Amino acid sequence: MGSELSMGARVEITKKYAREYARASKKARGRLLDEVVAVTGWSRDNARRRLAAAARPGPRPVAKPRKPRPRKFSYDATKVLQRVWAFSGAQCGKYLAVAMADLLDALERHGELVPGKDRYSPVVRAELLAMSPATIDRYLAPAKETDPLRGIAATRPSPLLRSSITVRKAGDEVENVPGFFEGDTVAHCGPTLKGEFCRTLNLTDMNTGWTFTRSIRNNAHVHILAGLTLAAETIPYEITGLDFDNGSEFINYDVIDWAADRKIFFTRSRPYKKNDQATIESKNNHLVRRYGFYWRYDNPDALMVLNRLWPVVNDRMNYFTPTKKPIGWKTDSVGRRTRVYDEPKTPFQRLLDAGVLSPVQQRELLEHRDSLNPAELARRIQSLQDRLTAIAKRATLDLEASLATPPPDTTRGVKLRRAG
Incomplete structure (x- = not known):
């Protein structure tokens, strides 16, 4: 009978028996094997191999590509x-x-x-x-694109005054009113910290997210004080507190005296604890590094362009860029503790909601906000960034190439056969 069946028919018969064969006991498998041999005419060993192969799961059928859903928006x-x-x-x-x-x-x-x-x-x-x-x-x-460039940390601990300054840790509550700022400097050093290069002083309000940015020649206290004084004059409300890392540019008698004269509360973070200053560390990345890049700026032209760039960027960040604030904790469905954030608002809107501005100040800031053209801000930022790149890109890449470690000489110690 088996010899009268086509190969396709034998395969189909084997498939029908294969599922039952895979689940059957040893005795039942012998009976099924006898039936397959009788029907197909195969040898017992061949029938056993065919049944085992047919019982194995084959490749899943290729799913047909899902038809894309129609676009909701034009x-x-x-x-x-x-x-x-x-x-x-x-x-x-x-x-x-x-x-x-x-x-x-x-x-x-x-x-x-x-x-x-x-x-x-x-x-x-x-x-x-x-x-x-x-x-x-x-x-x-x-x-959307990403920027692969990265920078170098330039914080150097100060041996002075550390024990006399209050330490503020991550999670410590700050007053629920505008005026308490975290601050830091960002080094525009390129691939090396050697020599003199520009720094950018960056301040951000813990309550509103309001930012102030200013580039300085170096970290000398006279330049730091000039930047802080300009911040106090430019920020449209009173600075009540400052929190810095342990860098010597901030932890010194000149800056401490400056803050004391203005009755500004002064704190510092713990050494090597970046989370103590998570807000300003985030601003360093998506404000200073994003808009100022990672080139090395070490000449007056670059410093001038940086200080033309930051007021434009600050206007964009303060008036048109929403931020969100952590407001508590919750436990998710699997018991993990997660942060809870409020609804995003611009720093300007948060400042209005705080009620610390006089009617005259509110009117002036609203008029300034209405005078800002986001498209013109974008064009000015792009123009200034192009100028920075023209000034510093080639010099930075040349410096990076000169600092690159040459590859090892792999021929040393290897005996070469002399020619001829």
Whole structure:
């Protein structure tokens, strides 16, 4: 009978028996094997191999590619979103969704977005305002890039006054009013800390997220004091406290006396504990390093361009870039302790909500906010960044090449056969 069956029929019969054969007991397998041999005409060993092979799971069928779901928002809205994202300083979706209305109002007010021109319309505006943070990130994914460059830590501990300054640890509560600032300096040293190079003094308010940035020639106390004095004159409300790391540029008698004369509470973080200054460390990265890059700036031209750049960046960060603040802790579904954050707001909005400004100050800051054109800020930032790159890129890369360790001489100690 077996010889009368085609090979395809034998294979199909084997498949039907294979599942039962795999689950059967030893005695039952013998009976099934006899049946397969009788039907197919195969030898017993061949039938056993065929049944075992058919019982093994084969490769899963290739799933058909899922048909992409139709786009909820129009192509015009996507193109305008890319422009708004670029003008905002490449904010993530969570923050851009919060700032979208203010950005659109400002861009319309300054004629950068005009209904009926360059794909913008009331319908597109409604689409942009309706986009969720996740949708914004998904639509912007092709346009996003990362910067692979990295810097060098330049903090050097101070042997003076450390025991006389209050230590502030990560998790310590600060007053729930604006005025307490974390501060740090960022070294624009390029690939080496040797020689003199510019530093950037960076301050951020723990309550509102308000930022102040200023570049200085070096870390000498006269330059640090000049930067702090300018901060006290520029920030639109009173500085009540300053928290620095243990660097000698801050922990010295001149800076301590300056703070004491202004009745500014002075604290420091613990050595080697970056989390004690998590807020300013974050600002160092996504403000100073993001906008000022990692080139080496060691001449007056670079210093001048940096100090033209920071006021523009500070306006973008303070008036158009939302931030979020930790407000407590919670336990998730598996028992892990996680941070709870408030709803994102711009530092300017947080400052208004705090109620520390006089009516005159509020009016002046609102007028200043309304005078800012996000698109013009973006163009000025790009122009100044191009100037910084032209000044410092080639010199930084040449310096990096000169410091590179030459490869080892692999021919030393190897005997070479003489020619001829």
